[in-house]
Amino acid sequence: MTHPREHDLALLAGGEAGPVRRFLLGRHVRNCADCHRRISEYHEMRDHLAEIELPPDLAGANWNFLAAEMRANIRLGLEAGACVRTTQIPRRRNLRPAVAFACVLLLAGAAELLRDARPHRPATANSAPVLQSTVSGVELRDGPSSLTLLNHHGITVNQTVSARGDMEARYIDSDSGSVTINNVYLQ
C-alpha cells in the first residue's frame, strides 16, 4: 500500500487540504491504521499548541494583518530586486574563452600549414612530365626531377614549340656571334 506524504496528512489534520484531496486522503486514512494514527497525533499536537500561552506581545496580535504586511514586504523586496537587475553592473571581462578560441584557431592553422608543407604525391595532372619555357631556358619537369637547357648568359631567345612534344630556344652566343639552338624533348 502506498501511504500519503507526511505534509498531506498534516494538511488533512489541520483542515487545510482541498476538497478532492481531502476526499482521497480521508478514504485512505479510514482504511489505514498507521495513517489514522498519524492524523490522531497531529490532532493531539494542535490541541496541545492551543493550550500553550502566547507571549504578551503576540497575545493580541491580528494574524491577518501580520500576513498582509508580510505579503506587502515580500512584494516590495521583489520589485526592488527587479530594479537592481535592470542596472548595468560593470563586470570583469573574462578572457578565457577568447584565449581558448585563439588557441584552437592557432592549432588549426598550424595543422593546415604542416599538412601543406609535408611532402606529398602531386596531383595526377601534375605528375605527368611537363615541358615548359622559363626565363632561364626550356625545362622538362617530371615530379621532383627536372632537366633544363639554359640560355647561355641569359640572352634573349626565340622559343618555339612543336605539338610532337619538343620545345626549342634559339639565342645568339655572345662569345662567337653564332646561333645556338637548345631543344628539349618530352618523352
Place this chain on the structure above:
Amino acid sequence: MSICSKIAFLTLALAASLAAQETALDASNSVKIDLPSDAPLNLISTTMGDSRATSRGGAIVLDLHMGLTLRNSGGRHIRGVTLLITAQEFAPGGKGSVARPSIDVPPGENFTLPVDIRLVRPVRETAGPLVRVQLDGVLFDDLSFYGPNKLNSQRALTFWEVEAQRDRAYFRHALQAKGQPGLQQEILASIARQSDRPQLDVSLSRNGRAVGSIVGSAVPGTDRMAQFAFLTLPDAPVEPLEGWAMISGNEARSPQIEVLNKSARPVRYVEVGWLVKDKQGHEYLAGSVPASESVMVLPAGQHARLRQDTALKFTRAGRPIEIDSMTAYVSQVEFADGKVWVPSRRDLDSSPLLRVTAPSPEEQRLADIYSKKGLAALVTELNRY
C-alpha cells in the same frame, strides 16, 4: 666558453656547412663525351667554367656550364652540328640537344659549342657520369650528312641551312639592287620585327591537359572543337585541307590537320605552322604540328592526316591567353629524295607570317652582326659565301 669563442665556433660551423652544400664538379667524372672514332669532328678541349653541385633541402642541383672546343677534321666545310644530351639518371626519359646551325667551319678549324644544363633531382647515390654528350649529326656545305641521327638532326639542320641560303640570298639581293642603304633598310626592318614580335610562354604535356607552374595561369572554359583557318602559300607543294583542335580557355589539345600532296613528288615529312589569335585580336605563333611519324610517305596527289596527342597551354607575362581562333600554314616539306621546301621570302612578305613567325637562325645572326659590328661587317659577312 666566452661569447667571442662561441661566435667563432658558430662561424666555422656555418662555413663548414656551406662548404658541404656546394661543391665544384669534376669534369672527368660528371660528364661523358662520346664522339665516334670516324666522326669528322675531334674534341680538342672541355671547360667546365663555374659548374657546381648544390644541395637544397632534399634535392641536388647541378649547374653545368661546359664549353666544348671541336675541330673540323674532315675535308668539307661544316654548316651545322647537333649534340645529343642525355641525363637519364635525373629526369627519366629526359633528353635534349644543342645545335649550332648557320656556321661555316673550314677543314682544320676549331669552334666552341656551349652546353649549359641545370639538373634537379632528389639526393641519391649514383654511379657513373651525370650527363652524357653524344654527336647526333654534322651537316656539310653540300648538304651531305654524318651521324647517328637519333633526333632527326639531318632534317632539322637541312631546313635551317635552306632557310639560311634563302635569307642570305635575300639580303645579298638587297645589297646588289639597292646598295648599302637598301641593305641597311632591310636589316633595320628585320631588327624591328624581331623586337616587336609577340611571343608566348607555352607549357606542353602529353596525353591530357597541359599544366603550368604559374599560379592562376588557367582560364576556366568549356571544351569546344575549333577549326583551323588556313593561309595558302602559292608555292607550297602540300596544301592543308581541314583541321581542328580542342580548345578550352587558354589550352589547345590534340590538333589534327589533313593535308594534300599537290606536287608530283612523294613527300616524307610535313610540318604545319600554328598561329593563335586571342580575344583582343593579337596573333601569336603558337608552335607547329608536324607529321605523326618521323618517317612517312605521302605519294603525289594523296591525303594524310597530321595528328598529335599533346596539350599546349599559352600564357604571356604570366597571364593566360584565351584562344579565340587559329590559323595554320605549311611551313616545311621534305620530299622522299631528301630535298626540302620552305616558304619563300615572297610568301612570307605577302602574308602576316613575316611579322608573326620567328626569323631564321641566319637572319637572327645577320641582324646581330649589324647590331654589334655595323654595316661594313654585315656586307663582309654576306660576301663570304
